[in-house]
Amino acid sequence: MAFSDFDFLEKNFIHYAKEDTQSKYANKDQVPTTPNQVKMMKELADQVKDYDLESYYNEKTAFAIGHLAANTAGVAPIGFFAHVDTVEFDDRFPIRPQVHRDYQGQKLALDEANGIFLDPEEFPDLLTLKGQTLITSDGKTVLGTDDKAGVAGLLAALKYLHEHPEVEHGDIYVAFGPDEEIGLGGQRFDPADFPGVEFAYTLDNGRPGDFEYETFNASAADLTIKGTVVHPGEAYGLLVNATTIMTEFLAALPQDQVPEKSRGHEGFIMVTDAQSSVDSAHVGLIIRDFDWDEFLAKEDLVKKLVASLGEKYGPDRFQLDLRRQYENIYNGVKDRPYVVNLALDSYEKAGLAPNVQTFRGGTDGNFITKKGIPTPNLFNGGGNYHGRYEYVTVEQMDKLAEVLVTIADEHARQSKEGQDKRPLEKYW
Template sequence: MTDLIDRFLHYVTFDTQSNPSLSSCPSSEGQMLFAQALKQELVELGLSQVKLDQNGYLTAKLPSNQTDAAIPTIGFIAHMDTAPDASGKNVRPQIVEDYKGGDIALGKGDEVLSPIQYPDLHRLIGHDIITTDGTTLLGADNKAGIAEIISAIAHLIDNPDIPHGDIAIGFTPDEEIGRGADLFQVEQFGAQWAYTIDGGPVGELEYENFNAASAEIEFTGISVHPGTAKDKLVNAMTLAAKFHAQMPENETPETTQGYEGFYHLADANMSIAKAKLHYILRDFDTQGLQARKAYLEDKVASFAQAYPKAKVTITVTDSYSNMKQMVEPHPHIIEIAGEAMQNCGITPDIKPIRGGTDGARLSYMGLPCPNVFTGGYNFHGIHEFITVQGMQQAVNVIVEIAKQTAIRYRNDN
């Protein structure tokens, strides 16, 4: 466990925040620096086919320790970037050993991690909890996944009595800005199926995710000196505010759960002459997402009629689709992961992902790829945390998935 935590604490020192405003891949220099460090580590572990391409995609393979060619190659994937939502620079983690309950002070300020706000803490009494210092995110999403995959691979190398087939591993850039699978070479990766290690609390096993789209609504007003603005000025910011005020109040991220979709105002750029609202649209049902897009388009058309002096336009872009229809035809992928968890004393918590992963895109690229927990909580913000015990359980599950795949497909079985 010491190696696992040492890896994780080292990885979070790399500033790998992705940048949606840049078109380069990776979108930040820190991701490539991190990838180069990981490449060296994989080489030192003795893995084969260690490759880092010019776009920051890092892949490697642990050769099978079985002579049976019938065992399929499986993969484990995690992403190197952290979310743009909060800073990932100068991360200063702290470990709260044997958590006793109550508030956890973050750093030297007044910021705390409270079980009142985050009830999951009530279930983690006695655990060792890694938190931020309240000024940055932690980076468990998804450096915990990387640390867990590499630690599992190291364990398999150190314990050759554990059977496994060929194992491909892949670390991707820019997942948090929706580009993680854009340049992933599925055929070269060589796996029949894979698992992203990118989930939350212990037990999560996910093969459904949102259908996703984005909508940018632009309001073009008329800027006039306020002293002579009577019946002339059209304030684009006022129009944008009125538009958003008319959106459904009960269909937002903070009011929905489970299979409920939403509209989310994710960004806004405002001036008198021009204002832009950036929404993300999410729905587990394909028709539901189409209905949400149509709702916004109709609303924009009506709004434009109501304010003829202004110009109101909408641009809708599809992002990713629900992986369910690509994974369900291969039930053994979920069965193996569920069996592995049970063998590790974990009850699988099969639930939809209220978000997306590289696995969603990869599943449509021919690599069925459900998602497995990391042991983390509250990703993308300063209250992010993860438990040492949860990380170790993730390592155990990765090892067990490799083992159970080999046992299931051996010819002598």
């Protein structure tokens, strides 16, 4: 049974999916990095006014902000985030969503001429979507499920609240953000745009029922190695080969703590790029771990390896730039379990079995949590994110809308009757 307006959901998703809002890291000094993101956010700021929200576009942060006033007293404000940008893709082709009604699990030709098929044998989750309205790309671009599905679900929830004033809720703030895919949007968010908000949720990737309040702690490192070039015929005791030193450094990294050998709650150190000559070498690394102490230990390991090589070859030959990227959302919610338990209660009330997962990545919620607003991640539906095989169903976006309304309603109820004081349960 539909919770919200299916035609409204489908129309909004397709409309916004067609807009090319990819973010581009090469333009990182622009806010936001592409002009079409501004166009979409201003359009959203105008649209939500139809549902009783006050809204504006923040030119400094590039967030579109909406505020739905409370219809009952004594309920702390909450917030929801959806991002408008998509990953970069081949923009020679326009985005053309394809609608497959009453999908029955068959193999779909997205771009038959180029052999692009959406096949349940390759993507078995498609078999769980029988009878639903499936939306795909045409096989030439991404669809934009990440995060246009979150946008569409949030709009449907706001429309529902507008049409059902009997649903009690406190102040609700919504933010449509830029540049999430390149890790810049959440860093720029200004908490002053969410006055009094005690917690929020991102509506990013995941199937209905998925919930994440544990992400990686993350650092990036750049190691530059300086060699000394001498003619090889006269090199004895003089030449210092930066390539040789780089190879020594790479060999000293833990070979079992890499992405291809890590899963679940395990972290890793990944070499993302390496270039070298005799004269100089560069190594790029990312460091990831859920556990804070293990994360610090991995950072310390890299520092000690460089220091050890400095003792051997001279410290002036090495420059290590180690910088924090984001911190685990769990660090900000572990002492505030209500934000987690409210979501899990709301899932169950909406008929969803919660599927709590560790998120092997990061979201805007990492940065927003660090700013003092604990922000775990719900879901947006769909699957095969970041590629031409992306999909979503209208029914999955409808379930997101139902969960958002349920969270607002349940938060109002618990605020009046007394917030649940259960501790945070670990699921890993």
